[in-house]
Amino acid sequence: MNLTLQDPALVRDHCYVGGRWVGADNGATLAVHNPADGGEIGRVPALGAAETRRAVEAAAAAWPAWRDLTAAARKERLLRWHGVIQAHADDLARIMTAECGKPLAEARAEVAYGAGFVDWFAAEAERACGDTVPSPWPGRRIVVLKQPVGPCAAITPWNFPLAMITRKCAPALAAGCTVVVKPAAETPLTALALAKLAERAGLPAGVFNVVTGPAQVVGGELVRHPLIRKLSFTGSTAVGRQLMAQVAPSLKRLSLELGGNAPFIVFEDADPEAAVRGALQAKFRNSGQTCVCANRIFVHEAVYDAFAAGFSAEVAKLRVGDGFDPRTRVGPLISAAAVAKVERLVADAVAKGAEILVGGGRHPLGGNFYAPTVLAGVTPEMALFREEIFGPVAPLIPFRDEAEAIELANATDYGLAGYFYSRDLGRVWRVAEALECGLVGVNAGVISTPVAPFGGMKQSGFGREGSKYGLEEYLEIKYVCLGLE
Ligand SMILES: NC(=O)C1=CN([C@@H]2O[C@H](COP(=O)(O)OP(=O)(O)OC[C@H]3O[C@@H](n4cnc5c(N)ncnc54)[C@H](OP(=O)(O)O)[C@@H]3O)[C@@H](O)[C@H]2O)C=CC1
Numbered sequence: 001m002n003l004t005l006q007d008p009a010l011v012r013d014h015c016y017v018g019g020r021w022v023g024a025d026n027g028a029t030l031a032v033h034n035p036a037d038g039g040e041i042g043r044v045p046a047l048g049a050a051e052t053r054r055a056v057e058a059a060a061a062a063w064p065a066w067r068d069l070t071a072a073a074r075k076e077r078l079l080r081w082h083g084v085i086q087a088h089a090d091d092l093a094r095i096m097t098a099e100c101g102k103p104l105a106e107a108r109a110e111v112a113y114g115a116g117f118v119d120w121f122a123a124e125a126e127r128a129c130g131d132t133v134p135s136p137w138p139g140r141r142i143v144v145l146k147q148p149v150g151p152c153a154a155i156t157p158w159n160f161p162l163a164m165i166t167r168k169c170a171p172a173l174a175a176g177c178t179v180v181v182k183p184a185a186e187t188p189l190t191a192l193a194l195a196k197l198a199e200r201a202g203l204p205a206g207v208f209n210v211v212t213g214p215a216q217v218v219g220g221e222l223v224r225h226p227l228i229r230k231l232s233f234t235g236s237t238a239v240g241r242q243l244m245a246q247v248a249p250s251l252k253r254l255s256l257e258l259g260g261n262a263p264f265i266v267f268e269d270a271d272p273e274a275a276v277r278g279a280l281q282a283k284f285r286n287s288g289q290t291c292v293c294a295n296r297i298f299v300h301e302a303v304y305d306a307f308a309a310g311f312s313a314e315v316a317k318l319r320v321g322d323g324f325d326p327r328t329r330v331g332p333l334i335s336a337a338a339v340a341k342v343e344r345l346v347a348d349a350v351a352k353g354a355e356i357l358v359g360g361g362r363h364p365l366g367g368n369f370y371a372p373t374v375l376a377g378v379t380p381e382m383a384l385f386r387e388e389i390f391g392p393v394a395p396l397i398p399f400r401d402e403a404e405a406i407e408l409a410n411a412t413d414y415g416l417a418g419y420f421y422s423r424d425l426g427r428v429w430r431v432a433e434a435l436e437c438g439l440v441g442v443n444a445g446v447i448s449t450p451v452a453p454f455g456g457m458k459q460s461g462f463g464r465e466g467s468k469y470g471l472e473e474y475l476e477i478k479y480v481c482l483g484l485e
């Protein structure tokens with residue numbers, strides 16, 4: 001595919017380590033493909049363990065000087081990075097659409113969202129405030145300092161190739177940490193473009209590094225290296241569990257943002273049109289490939305038929321296609337394996353009695369395109385009730401009353417996002433408090449923003465990204481007891 005950009009220098013074929021552009025020692029590379037047509041759009045280095053170690057050492061070498069800058073100086077450098085990201089927003093969005101398939105409008109929205117983390121945390125750099133505590137001793141004072149954790153590693157997924165990097169790295173850099181990022185194999189070009197822009201913004205060498213290559217080798221080295229003090233990971237629960245075991249020997253700090261199985265509940269008192277709009281947003285953003293996507297849509301039996309009809313009519317209108325086509329609302333899935341997983345889940349549901357209201361199979365475009373699908377009569381026995389679908393399939397499940405809705409919503413090992421529509425104030429509080437998840441959208445289908453805490457409970461992981469809480473993940477607390485004599 002021919003990726004036409006205003007600034008072609010943003011497409012890199014080398015990694016960014018210690019302020020230099022480097023390849024693998026043995027020259028090995030990995031291909032990057034466009035999921036819409038399978039075409040190769042670039043190649044990136046397949047680094048080995050030795051090159052990854054050098055990246056860690058570069059981050060460690062850069063740490064003292066970066067840590068010792070004033071917060072205002074770090075803020076100023078982050079704002080410069082934010083400025084160049086915004087100035088190249090269209091190119092970044094095009095790179096993203098090419099390598100992960102999302103519609104260009106969504107890619108542009110992701111650049112704005114992702115840049116927002118840099119802007120927000122630039123300002124937060126100056127708010128890493130400590131405390132003084134009333135002392136129990138007359139001759140002593142108690143002071144609490146906040147200090148950067150140290151060199152960090154970030155392992156990021158393909159579904160938000162830009163925002164997942166800035167959501168981790170902006171707070172790390174603001175706090176005074178340095179970072180080595182390993183992006184997903186499917187979407188390294190956006191990460192390397194961000195590195196190019198970091199270089200142009202004048203981030204000092206070694207402060208922000210991007211390494212690409214086989215997950216077990218590159219990721220494995222980052223996870224085990226003793227100089228890395230903290231790991232932040234977004235991806236599948238299975239890999240998150242492995243990484244947690246791998247960091248145990250070096251006791252690194254850890255943030256895990258893992259899979260989800262979000263309930264979306266439509267109560268009988270919901271605004272019906274708003275509920276349909278919200279469900280469309282919560283389900284079909286990024287073709288259903290987000291960890292906060294509605295995975296199970298519970299609808300009160302009194303409004304079930306009306307909701308199913310209204311929602312299905314809107315889903316049937318969603319246009320599927322190449323993300324570069326401005327009419328496209330639903331792009332391809334990331335890979336053939338992702339399509340196969342969605343097919344398996346739909347086949348299992350249909351075999352156990354689910355009814356297909358819309359779609360139900362691969363899209364006529366073929367390849368990685370799957371038709372937006374609505375399934376009625378879904379039950380907890382079906383695999384998609386428990387598994388993260390990560391595709392454009394909306395399962396509808398009727399319920400009788402509030403207690404049953406809450407019980408069904410919480411009947412999952414995951415606990416990331418939950419949504420519900422209701423206009424009853426008492427119910428809004430009761431249900432928001434009862435849902436076992438880290439984010440709740442009430443009468444709102446898309447709720448992510450750099451200013452609010454994002455993160456999960458249960459097997460969706462732990463730690464928070466974004467907001468003032470996101471900065472704390474990269475700060476150590478140090479208690480200083482000061483004797484006055
Ligand atoms: N929470 C979320 O936002 C996401 C959830 N998922 C869920 O996970 C499923 C599978 O997606 P998938 O892309 O395979 O997710 P993974 O969890 O496998 O990948 C996420 C990141 O982890 C890296 N990684 C994988 N294995 C290791 C390892 N052993 N050591 C270090 N790093 C590793 C990957 O690298 P590499 O790409 O090189 O393999 C990638 O950078 C999806 O269907 C979805 O259900 C997926 C993505 C995001």
Ligand SMILES: O=C(O)CCCC(=O)O
Nearest residue numbers: 159160234290291292448
């Ligand atoms: O899927 C994810 O991991 C990120 C969710 C996107 C968002 O921040 O809303």
